Amino acid sequence: MPAALELRNLRKTFGKTVAVEGMDLVVPQGALYGVIGPNGAGKTTCIRMIMSILFPDSGELSVLGRRSALEAKDRIGYLPEERGVYRKMKVGAFLTYMAQLKGISAEDAASRVPRLLQDIALPGVEGKRCEDLSKGMLQRVQFLSAVIHQPDLLILDEPFSGQDPVSVRLLRDHILKENRRGATVLLSTHVMANAEEMCQHVVMIHQGRKVLDEAMAGLRRQFDPRTILFEPIDPDAKPSMLAAVSGVERVEGNDGSYRITLAAGVDPAPVMARLAAAVAPARIELARRRLEDVFIGIVADGQRDGQSARALRESLAAGAEGAMA
Amino acid sequence: MSVSMRRIGLVAGREFMAAVANKGFVIGLLLMPALIALLAVAFPRLMTQRAEAIRGEVAVIDHSGQIAGPLRAALTPEAIAARRFETTRRALENAPAAVRSAAGSSSSAVQRVVGAPPELTILDRPVTADLQAEKQWLTEPPAPGGLRHLALLVVQPNAVVAGDGRTDYGTYELFVPENIDERIETELYDALRESLVSARIRAHNLDRSQVEAVMRVRRATSVTVAAGAERQTNVAFNRMLPFVFAGLLVFSVMIGGQTLLTQTVEEKSNRVIEVLLSAVSPIELMAGKILGQMAVSMLVLALYVGMGLFLLMSFAMFGLIDPLLILYLVIFFVISYLLFAAVFSAVGAAVNEMREAQALMTPVVLALMAPWIFAPVIGREPNSTFSIALSFIPPVNTFAMMIRLASPTPPPTWQVLATMVIGLAAACAVIWFAAKVFKVGLLMHGKAPNMATLMRWARQA
Numbered sequence: 001m002p003a004a005l006e007l008r009n010l011r012k013t014f015g016k017t018v019a020v021e022g023m024d025l026v027v028p029q030g031a032l033y034g035v036i037g038p039n040g041a042g043k044t045t046c047i048r049m050i051m052s053i054l055f056p057d058s059g060e061l062s063v064l065g066r067r068s069a070l071e072a073k074d075r076i077g078y079l080p081e082e083r084g085v086y087r088k089m090k091v092g093a094f095l096t097y098m099a100q101l102k103g104i105s106a107e108d109a110a111s112r113v114p115r116l117l118q119d120i121a122l123p124g125v126e127g128k129r130c131e132d133l134s135k136g137m138l139q140r141v142q143f144l145s146a147v148i149h150q151p152d153l154l155i156l157d158e159p160f161s162g163q164d165p166v167s168v169r170l171l172r173d174h175i176l177k178e179n180r181r182g183a184t185v186l187l188s189t190h191v192m193a194n195a196e197e198m199c200q201h202v203v204m205i206h207q208g209r210k211v212l213d214e215a216m217a218g219l220r221r222q223f224d225p226r227t228i229l230f231e232p233i234d235p236d237a238k239p240s241m242l243a244a245v246s247g248v249e250r251v252e253g254n255d256g257s258y259r260i261t262l263a264a265g266v267d268p269a270p271v272m273a274r275l276a277a278a279v280a281p282a283r284i285e286l287a288r289r290r291l292e293d294v295f296i297g298i299v300a301d302g303q304r305d306g307q308s309a310r311a312l313r314e315s316l317a318a319g320a321e322g323a324m325a
Numbered sequence: 326m327s328v329s330m331r332r333i334g335l336v337a338g339r340e341f342m343a344a345v346a347n348k349g350f351v352i353g354l355l356l357m358p359a360l361i362a363l364l365a366v367a368f369p370r371l372m373t374q375r376a377e378a379i380r381g382e383v384a385v386i387d388h389s390g391q392i393a394g395p396l397r398a399a400l401t402p403e404a405i406a407a408r409r410f411e412t413t414r415r416a417l418e419n420a421p422a423a424v425r426s427a428a429g430s431s432s433s434a435v436q437r438v439v440g441a442p443p444e445l446t447i448l449d450r451p452v453t454a455d456l457q458a459e460k461q462w463l464t465e466p467p468a469p470g471g472l473r474h475l476a477l478l479v480v481q482p483n484a485v486v487a488g489d490g491r492t493d494y495g496t497y498e499l500f501v502p503e504n505i506d507e508r509i510e511t512e513l514y515d516a517l518r519e520s521l522v523s524a525r526i527r528a529h530n531l532d533r534s535q536v537e538a539v540m541r542v543r544r545a546t547s548v549t550v551a552a553g554a555e556r557q558t559n560v561a562f563n564r565m566l567p568f569v570f571a572g573l574l575v576f577s578v579m580i581g582g583q584t585l586l587t588q589t590v591e592e593k594s595n596r597v598i599e600v601l602l603s604a605v606s607p608i609e610l611m612a613g614k615i616l617g618q619m620a621v622s623m624l625v626l627a628l629y630v631g632m633g634l635f636l637l638m639s640f641a642m643f644g645l646i647d648p649l650l651i652l653y654l655v656i657f658f659v660i661s662y663l664l665f666a667a668v669f670s671a672v673g674a675a676v677n678e679m680r681e682a683q684a685l686m687t688p689v690v691l692a693l694m695a696p697w698i699f700a701p702v703i704g705r706e707p708n709s710t711f712s713i714a715l716s717f718i719p720p721v722n723t724f725a726m727m728i729r730l731a732s733p734t735p736p737p738t739w740q741v742l743a744t745m746v747i748g749l750a751a752a753c754a755v756i757w758f759a760a761k762v763f764k765v766g767l768l769m770h771g772k773a774p775n776m777a778t779l780m781r782w783a784r785q786a
Contacts, residue, residue, distance in 0.1 A: 077603075083600050
């Protein structure tokens with residue numbers, strides 16, 4: 001089965017700035033890929049090159065077996081990061097227009113619109129002008145405009161930005177539904193938790209380069225051998241008793257939930273046994289590595305407590321807050 | 326990728342509907358004719374309101390001794406009204422029949438327009454009267470309930486009979502107070518001229534009606550002879566026609582171009598553009614937008630031309646216009662619209678907001694306004710070297726040629742064809758350049774671009 005999307009050694013510069021460099025990526029058909037990375041990493045530039053809105057300086061790509069997305073436009077659904085609507089246009093007319101541009105007949109499009117709006121919790125808004133909808137509702141309409149023609153490849157650039165948690169969940173369900181229908185999905189986000197929850201595979205981009213390309217299943221099995229999560233049965237148990245266990249470097253947290261950092265080079269298994277002996281545990285486990293940790297571990301050369309790592313964590317947190325605002 | 330006519334058609338259709346199917350368009354379309362109609366109806370009425378009968382006294386010192394009596398007769402309201410009517414009738418003789426009948430032929434109709442004739446009381450002063458004292462009289466305010474002192478007329482001694490064998494007649498002096506209605510001076514001159522001419526003719530023992538008959542040669546309206554058809558020449562109409570056509574051309578290009586600019590800027594600033602670009606290529610988008618707005622402009626043009634033709638028909642002046650001119654108008658509209666529309670859309674795609682567009686638009690608007698500036702020159706001398714040169718220089722060539730075609734002496738056919746070919750070539754070149762700017766500009770946000778930036782984009786694309 002040929003890949004839905006294939007990028008080989010893509011490079012793109014804007015003046016002296018190198019936006020994307022040495023980008024290789026293969027997305028198999030039917031996959032759900034997440035492209036993650038902080039703001040300005042080069043995600044949108046990559047996606048715009050895939051969509052043939054920008055053209056790479058060098059490198060090759062193939063989209064749905066074609067040399068360019070332009071040759072397969074009607075089979076691709078695209079939700080750009082910079083997205084808008086015709087403010088004066090009615091929602092139904094806008095969606096019908098977009099579907100027609102994608103090769104759907106006017107009657108066919110008009111018959112799909114009410115059902116799609118119903119599905120995405122916007123029943124009966126087809127007669128309203130776009131400007132009368134809230135920002136979150138408009139985002140859902142825009143999502144529909146990307147999937148109304150049932151594309152084989154769905155490319156979503158920051159689909160969750162500016163959404164409230166309810167909308168995020170709604171949108172996530174719809175993306176999963178499209179994927180189940182058979183669409184290959186590539187979405188970008190700088191909120192790593194979103195990708196962590198739903199993607200089968202993540203690609204990390206940092207400063208224009210791919211730094212990670214791995215299945216989520218493998219990442220989920222990765223544990224952090226230096227961090228143990230511990231909850232005592234007795235909520236009044238003293239954390240100092242945990243800190244006194246040999247091999248423990250630091251104990252953080254309170255309210256009956258602790259994050260225990262081990263000294264470098266210590267085997268976690270005997271320490272866990274000693275901790276359980278010192279304080280009766282309600283829960284004791286090795287911490288899973290979160291995407292954010294993986295990312296920071298990669299880009300900060302493993303020095304996860306270094307200054308650059310802290311700065312990155314802050315910028316990610318700021319980005320996530322911005323996205324939720 | 327092959328360009329899809331279906332998608333171009335869809336974009337054009339949306340553009341057309343977005344422009345036409347709103348209240349603003351309908352209001353804008355009807356506003357201009359409505360304003361003209363309003364002016365045509367309201368203006369004469371406003372004028373009439375002001376024209377209130379003037380009443381007052383005029384003192385006359387008649388050194389010739391033969392004028393006072395006839396002058397008194399010539400200044401009665403009836404005599405003034407009759408003279409006015411005669412003047413109007415003569416002016417209307419050259420106007421088309423429909424205008425004549427619309428203007429009305431009764432003296433009351435004339436009065437409605439120019440107002441009631443003045444009521445003047447003539448005071449005869451002896452020839453021995455003191456001029457200084459009489460001048461003083463002019464400045465005196467009227468007695469309570471009395472009439473205003475309007476003028477002092479001094480008729481010179483040789484005003485009626487020149488010296489022996491001489492023809493240098495004397496005339497009159499007129500003194501008026503401050504703030505006098507200037508129409509009074511005209512009335513006094515007309516009455517005095519009437520009285521003096523009559524008196525002079527009588528002094529020569531001639532018959533006035535014979536003299537007038539000898540003097541009168543009616544001016545003929547010429548007949549324009551064209552191959553296979555003859556039509557009445559109408560000087561005023563012919564003089565206006567080039568301007569009307571140039572105006573229609575500029576106006577319709579302006580309407581389409583302006584909307585194209587604002588729509589493109591809006592699409593870019595509200596970020597709908599990238600959504601569209603996932604479905605259509607920039608070239609399809611630009612072509613669709615240009616064609617959609619062209620349909621809008623065509624509709625407006627057709628409505629105005631239709632309205633004009635209807636007016637001509639209702640005044641029975643339809644024969645005055647060569648139907649071929651309308652065909653030329655459409656052809657030249659298409660050529661100049663394509664050229665300007667490409668520029669407007671490229672500028673729209675390049676800028677982030679309308680304010681930034683102003684700087685880039687200045688040369689374009691100047692180019693569009695140039696025909697207005699040159700129109701009188703070209704209209705007067707449609708076949709001068711200047712006019713011929715202008716009709717080969719884009720982007721004004723189409724406008725210049727339109728003015729020349731509508732002028733009384735149209736250019737040779739080869740020049741018309743050359744203008745079309747040059748115009749089309751220029752339009753193609755501009756579209757090619759504009760498409761490149763459009764493509765790059767659409768996704769550029771940030772710094773306001775200048776001409777140099779646009780050139781760089783065109784090279785990049």
